[in-house]
Amino acid sequence: VRNSVHSFLLILFNMQGADYSILGLGATEEKGERAKLSNILGAIALADVIKTTLGPRGMDKILQSDSGRDRGMTITNDGATILKSIWMDNPAGKILIDVSKTQDDEVGDGTTSVCVLSGELLREADKLLQMSIHPQTIIAGYRLAHSVAQRELAASAVDHGKDEAMFREDLFRIARTTLCSKAVNVDVDHFARLAVDAVLRLKGSTNLQSITIIKKLGGSIRDSFLADGYLLDKKIGLGQPKRIEKAKILVANTPMDTDKIKIFGARVRVDSIAKLAQIEQAEKEKMRKKCMKIVGHGVNCFINRQLIYNYPEEIFAQNNIMAIEHADFDGIERLALVLGAEVASTFDNPERVRLGECDLIDEIMVGEDTLIRFSGCKAGEACTVVLRGASEFFLDEAERSLHDALCIVSQTVKETRTVLGAGCSEMRMARAIEEEAKVTPGKKALAMEAFAKALRSIPAIIASNAGLDSADLVSKLAAEHYKGNNKAGIDVFAGKVVTEVGVLEAYKNKTSVVNYAAEAAEMILRVDNVIRAAPRERKGRR
Numbered sequence: 085v086r087n088s089v090h091s092f093l094l095i096l097f098n099m100q101g102a103d104y105s106i107l108g109l110g111a112t113e114e115k116g117e118r119a120k121l122s123n124i125l126g127a128i129a130l131a132d133v134i135k136t137t138l139g140p141r142g143m144d145k146i147l148q149s150d151s152g153r154d155r156g157m158t159i160t161n162d163g164a165t166i167l168k169s170i171w172m173d174n175p176a177g178k179i180l181i182d183v184s185k186t187q188d189d190e191v192g193d194g195t196t197s198v199c200v201l202s203g204e205l206l207r208e209a210d211k212l213l214q215m216s217i218h219p220q221t222i223i224a225g226y227r228l229a230h231s232v233a234q235r236e237l238a239a240s241a242v243d244h245g246k247d248e249a250m251f252r253e254d255l256f257r258i259a260r261t262t263l264c265s266k267a268v269n270v271d272v273d274h275f276a277r278l279a280v281d282a283v284l285r286l287k288g289s290t291n292l293q294s295i296t297i298i299k300k301l302g303g304s305i306r307d308s309f310l311a312d313g314y315l316l317d318k319k320i321g322l323g324q325p326k327r328i329e330k331a332k333i334l335v336a337n338t339p340m341d342t343d344k345i346k347i348f349g350a351r352v353r354v355d356s357i358a359k360l361a362q363i364e365q366a367e368k369e370k371m372r373k374k375c376m377k378i379v380g381h382g383v384n385c386f387i388n389r390q391l392i393y394n395y396p397e398e399i400f401a402q403n404n405i406m407a408i409e410h411a412d413f414d415g416i417e418r419l420a421l422v423l424g425a426e427v428a429s430t431f432d433n434p435e436r437v438r439l440g441e442c443d444l445i446d447e448i449m450v451g452e453d454t455l456i457r458f459s460g461c462k463a464g465e466a467c468t469v470v471l472r473g474a475s476e477f478f479l480d481e482a483e484r485s486l487h488d489a490l491c492i493v494s495q496t497v498k499e500t501r502t503v504l505g506a507g508c509s510e511m512r513m514a515r516a517i518e519e520e521a522k523v524t525p526g527k528k529a530l531a532m533e534a535f536a537k538a539l540r541s542i543p544a545i546i547a548s549n550a551g552l553d554s555a556d557l558v559s560k561l562a563a564e565h566y567k568g569n570n571k572a573g574i575d576v577f578a579g580k581v582v583t584e585v586g587v588l589e590a591y592k593n594k595t596s597v598v599n600y601a602a603e604a605a606e607m608i609l610r611v612d613n614v615i616r617a618a619p620r621e622r623k624g625r626r
Contacts, residue, residue, distance in 0.1 A: 119611060120609075123608050123611050124608065126174030126177045127174075127176040127179070127203055127608055130167075130172065130181070131200050131202060131204070133166070133170070134166050135549075137163060137549075138197065138542075138549060139265060139550060140546075140576055141546075141551070142196075142265050142549050145159075145161065145166050146158070146159055147169045159477045159481060160484060162266075162484045162485070163197075167180075167181045167184045167195065167199065180199050180604055183202065184199050186600060187600055191590070192487070192491020192494075192495065194596060194597045197601075204537075204541045205538045205601060208534035209534065209605065209609055222531045223609055223610070224531070225524075225529070225530065226602060227602075228520070228528060228531075229517045229520075229532040229535035230535070232520045233539070234599075237509060237594060238591075240512055241502065242502055244500065244502070245501075251500060254588055255280045256277065258502065259493050260272055260276040263279075266481070266485030267485055268305060271306050274308070275308070275486060279486060279489040279490050279493050281310055281467075282310055285465040285467055286465045286494065286497075290495060290498055292494060293421055293422075294465045295466075295469065296469070298317055298455070298471065299476075300453060303451060303473070304474075305473050307472040308469065308471045310469055311457070311467065313459040313460065314419060314466045314468055315448075315456070315457055315470065316419065318456055319454065320407070320447065321407040321409065322401070323397075323401040324397070324400060324401045324407055326446065327444070328406055331385045331458075332382060332440075333383060333385040333387060333423055333425060333445075334386050336429065336431075337389040337427050338390065338429050338430075338431075340371070340390060340391060340392040340393060340396045341392070341393045371395060371396060372399065374396075375399040375400065377432065377434075380434060381439065383405065386407045387416065388407070392407055408456065420440065422466035423442060423458065423461055423462055424461075426438040440462065441461075443459055444459040446459075450470055495593070501590075502590060503594050504571060504585050504589070505587035505588060506546075506573030508587075510539045511539075511540065511573075512570055514539040517535055518532075518536050520532065540558060543558055543561060544557075544558045546576060550576040552576065558574075560581045561574060571584045573585030
């Protein structure tokens with residue numbers, strides 16, 4: 085009887101169209117086709133936002149904060165910067181942002197490409213879903229296509245790592261490819277050489293801490309240069325030596341501003357000015373002892389992260405020690421690295437403190453500013469890139485552009501293989517996938533063809549962003565590849581298909597883009613239910 089009543093109630097509720105939920109009050113749920121559509125459209129919308137920045141003729145975006153002031157504004161076409169600044173409510177959009185961050189951390193470039201390719205894969209998958217093809221079938225086809233694409237990409241890669249001259253030329257062309265779409269494309273060859281020269285000083289390391297970038301207003305972007313050694317944008321204390329040879333350097337993070345009375349959270353009562361002077365003298369004596377401990381380390385240069393007041397400066401000047409104050413935290417960590425020192429905070433045991441060394445400390449002029457130069461550092465790979473420009477916005481974008489070039493060049497030094505760019509690699513992968521799809525039975529072949537179409541959309545977007553007829557150029561490019569010309573690509577500056585492209589890209593960058601884009605698309609296609617928790621209740625102030 086109990087089962088019969090239960091069945092009757094279920095039938096009654098279904099007849100009345102009742103919608104029951106096990107979720108708490110205020111929680112929402114999206115199911116089935118609605119959930120799939122919501123995720124796919126959210127990811128496609130995010131990809132469309134940054135799609136116009138792709139390629140050497142991509143457009144810029146203005147990112148403005150709520151304040152609306154100039155200091156809250158950024159002008160950039162860097163995919164990582166744009167995506168980090170976008171607040172997304174759609175969960176699929178957040179997945180694409182996380183994937184682009186991973187690409188930026190691993191390779192340093194290709195953040196726009198991975199997001200755009202993910203969006204195109206999902207756009208093609210949406211067409212298959214409308215044909216009533218199950219998401220798992222699409223995923224299986226995408227996996228087959230992904231393995232074929234990786235195999236073809238590896239077969240097309242060229243390795244000049246054993247030939248120093250040719251490998252240096254490869255690095256230059258890769259840096260040039262990265263910088264062509266950036267703000268510094270007015271003199272892309274100059275900045276490509278800067279990036280290559282700086283990275284080759286690292287002697288195979290991918291740690292960019294030894295390369296410092298300093299921005300200085302004024303001059304032209306062509307006035308930017310690579311300086312040997314480490315430059316610190318600080319000033320030497322008054323009355324102290326401005327030039328030191330064979331420097332022994334103590335790098336510290338310690339308060340040097342307690343020679344005056346500073347008492348917080350307490351009251352001190354004195355009945356005469358003389359007693360107040362005694363307290364001040366005690367503070368001064370405490371600082372003098374601390375300074376003499378520093379002098380006892382046998383150094384001729386003292387660099388502190390915090391402020392150095394007048395009295396300690398006077399003691400250092402009397403002992404012929406150069407004192408540099410208020411070095412910022414990142415700067416002093418990097419400085420300690422290149423000098424071979426450790427940041428000290430106590431000075432009672434000089435034998436436990438590791439001092440830094442360099443051949444020469446002097447001052448140089450950059451524009452109207454004076455910088456401190458450390459030459460002949462213990463870490464010989466240390467160097468500094470000084471960027472010049474007319475505005476802060478331009479300098480910020482130039483720094484982001486150069487950082488991308490440094491990252492991709494340093495990764496290529498580790499993984500020396502290269503592939504052709506300008507849409508050539510995408511067309512080779514697409515052709516290989518289509519050939520494999522012809523011998524693949526079932527609906528998986530449709531998913532493989534969709535994957536190939538998504539790959540072909542990349543050169544189409546690049547051509548479209550340059551104001552060219554993308555459909556015409558891509559069809560001509562596909563024809564060249566089917567004729568057997570595997571080195572054909574699109575020259576967006578000449579507006580035509582060339583039989584042999586001169587654009588090089590890092591193999592690691594290209595394979596990472598395909599990997600992460602396929603993984604992101606697969607993750608989003610697997611979702612058939614979106615459950616949102618109830619918003620937290622906020623009680624009003626009493």
